[in-house]
Amino acid sequence: MDITVEQKEGRVPVTVFHIKGNIDVNSYEQLQAQARLAYETGARNLLLDLAEVPYVSSAGIRAINSIFNLLRTSAPSESDEAVRKGLSDGTFKSPHLKLLSPAPQVFEVLTIAGVDMFLEIHRDLATAMASF
Amino acid sequence: MNEQIISRVPLFTSLPANEIKHLAETLHSAEVPPETILFREGEYGDRFYIVREGQIEIIKALGTPDERLIGVRGPGEHVGEMSLFNRDGLRTASARTQATTQVLVMTRADFDALLNRQPTLAYEMVRVLSMRLHQAHNTTIRDLREKNRQLTEAYESLKAAQAQIIEKEKLEHELHVAREVQASLLPRATPQLPGWEFVARWQPAREVSGDFYDFIPLPVAPPAFDSAPNWGLVIADVSDKGMPAALFMALTRSIVRASVTGARSPADCITQANRLVCADTAQGMFVTLFYAQLDPATGDLTYVNAGHNPPWLYRAEDDQWTELTRTGMALGMFEVQALKQNTLRLNAGDFLFMYTDGLTDVTNRQGQRFETEQLRSVVHASRRASAAEMVAGLEEAVSRFSGGHTPFDDITFVVAKRI
Numbered sequence: 063m064d065i066t067v068e069q070k071e072g073r074v075p076v077t078v079f080h081i082k083g084n085i086d087v088n089s090y091e092q093l094q095a096q097a098r099l100a101y102e103t104g105a106r107n108l109l110l111d112l113a114e115v116p117y118v119s120s121a122g123i124r125a126i127n128s129i130f131n132l133l134r135t136s137a138p139s140e141s142d143e144a145v146r147k148g149l150s151d152g153t154f155k156s157p158h159l160k161l162l163s164p165a166p167q168v169f170e171v172l173t174i175a176g177v178d179m180f181l182e183i184h185r186d187l188a189t190a191m192a193s194f
Numbered sequence: 195m196n197e198q199i200i201s202r203v204p205l206f207t208s209l210p211a212n213e214i215k216h217l218a219e220t221l222h223s224a225e226v227p228p229e230t231i232l233f234r235e236g237e238y239g240d241r242f243y244i245v246r247e248g249q250i251e252i253i254k255a256l257g258t259p260d261e262r263l264i265g266v267r268g269p270g271e272h273v274g275e276m277s278l279f280n281r282d283g284l285r286t287a288s289a290r291t292q293a294t295t296q297v298l299v300m301t302r303a304d305f306d307a308l309l310n311r312q313p314t315l316a317y318e319m320v321r322v323l324s325m326r327l328h329q330a331h332n333t334t335i336r337d338l339r340e341k342n343r344q345l346t347e348a349y350e351s352l353k354a355a356q357a358q359i360i361e362k363e364k365l366e367h368e369l370h371v372a373r374e375v376q377a378s379l380l381p382r383a384t385p386q387l388p389g390w391e392f393v394a395r396w397q398p399a400r401e402v403s404g405d406f407y408d409f410i411p412l413p414v415a416p417p418a419f420d421s422a423p424n425w426g427l428v429i430a431d432v433s434d435k436g437m438p439a440a441l442f443m444a445l446t447r448s449i450v451r452a453s454v455t456g457a458r459s460p461a462d463c464i465t466q467a468n469r470l471v472c473a474d475t476a477q478g479m480f481v482t483l484f485y486a487q488l489d490p491a492t493g494d495l496t497y498v499n500a501g502h503n504p505p506w507l508y509r510a511e512d513d514q515w516t517e518l519t520r521t522g523m524a525l526g527m528f529e530v531q532a533l534k535q536n537t538l539r540l541n542a543g544d545f546l547f548m549y550t551d552g553l554t555d556v557t558n559r560q561g562q563r564f565e566t567e568q569l570r571s572v573v574h575a576s577r578r579a580s581a582a583e584m585v586a587g588l589e590e591a592v593s594r595f596s597g598g599h600t601p602f603d604d605i606t607f608v609v610a611k612r613i
Contacts (some may be wrong), residue, residue, distance in 0.1 A: 120433035120551075124480065127527055146530030149523075175482065176501040176523030 248295025510543025
């Protein structure tokens with residue numbers, strides 16, 4: 063799996079990971095490490111471009127989950143109470159981590175695991191950038 | 195010319211000049227081509243050679259794996275003297291010319307005559323002999339030391355390799371024990387309920403598995419003590435492989451068992467289970483889980499699907515399939531999540547097919563996956579058969595598909611059929 067990192071400027075700086083290859087048990091640690099590195103060099107908003115990812119396994123879901131936790135802040139809108147309510151009525155979505163252009167089979171895996179219940183999934187880059 | 199050569203031979207340096215002259219005139223001379231073997235170790239020998247020009251190699255164990263060069267003789271040196279002093283006269287080493295070599299040859303007869311004429315030569319002999327012996331001795335000692343070092347090295351490597359094997363076997367044994375512990379955590383038998391058939395399969399990809407299933411009797415609250423209990427059906431998949439997954443599986447199983455009672459709604463029970471799982475999850479592990487509370491008397495089924503690949507419900511009445519999709523996220527992701535539930539009723543001929551994604555991940559030799567559609571058509575084909583026959587048919591289809599290929603992921607599935 064390869065990750066190309068791109069810095070973009072929207073309303074806020076957004077780090078885009080263009081990922082190529084499967085996100086599975088062999089590559090999920092690499093993704094997590096890359097995200098951690100980005101975070102430690104100041105990235106606070108991350109967009110995962112999944113256009114060239116043919117397959118995501120449960121290990122990949124775990125990586126996405128851990129990146130979500132990494133970027134979660136202590137802002138009131140992200141507090142436990144807000145998240146609980148937001149999850150319940152479907153209004154909570156992470157403001158810091160978003161997904162872009164998953165292939166149909168990857169989208170299916172994401173929805174089964176419920177990742178779409180707390181992460182926005184966008185179909186094009188412009189909309190994704192504007193959402194941050 | 196010969197006189198010079200002869201007098202350079204250490205054995206003969208102390209000979210009087212007239213003797214040297216005599217030898218120079220009487221000794222036979224020969225020219226030997228390169229790579230010629232003058233004599234072989236163990237052969238009878240009765241002559242020795244003084245080198246005029248060229249080089250002669252002295253070799254022990256010629257032609258065997260232990261062959262080694264123990265010396266080279268150049269102009270003014272001699273070879274083969276040992277056989278003259280040795281009563282048996284056997285060569286103690288082999289001699290081979292390196293290049294074209296010119297030699298003066300002295301036979302035993304010649305030597306005996308010389309010794310008669312010059313008896314003090316005997317002292318020179320002893321001196322030269324002991325020098326030779328010392329040289330050969332040193333070479334042998336050096337060889338032995340080297341061999342010893344090599345053996346010691348080989349022994350250390352062997353010990354290390356042995357230690358690794360023992361370690362690996364220990365680990366395999368531990369995993370084997372862990373698997374037995376895991377297997378013992380699964381229900382020993384499926385529920386025997388009149389009007390219902392249950393079949394379950396659990397096949398770990400490795401020694402230990404991240405999948406589990408469970409059948410949990412839920413005692414009914416008073417005053418209905420004498421009515422049949424409800425049953426909790428569980429199928430779950432931990433998001434990992436190996437030992438960590440196996441441990442997390444055992445933990446989740448216990449948490450679920452402790453959280454489900456007949457008194458509270460399944461949604462509340464699993465929401466509680468999720469809180470407990472979150473408290474113990476490390477490294478971002480999560481578990482997808484499908485839980486259904488079944489009333490066997492009525493066929494009412496209330497289910498919660500926490501991020502698990504949707505089980506199928508087959509309805510005999512209209513020959514239709516329904517996927518029981520998620521009612522929440524996997525457990526272990528969000529402590530604050532409130533899971534939801536749905537209720538439906540199973541009638542005669544209906545069944546519930548629950549499975550983990552290891553089943554659809556089975557690949558054949560061409561690298562194609564079994565896929566959901568193929569799985570459903572196989573199950574559909576045996577929809578009127580008993581649950582046991584359905585499972586047997588499915589196992590055979592999977593085995594045929596994979597062509598004996600070892601599955602990559604754990605395979606677990608449960609069938610609950612109302613007859």
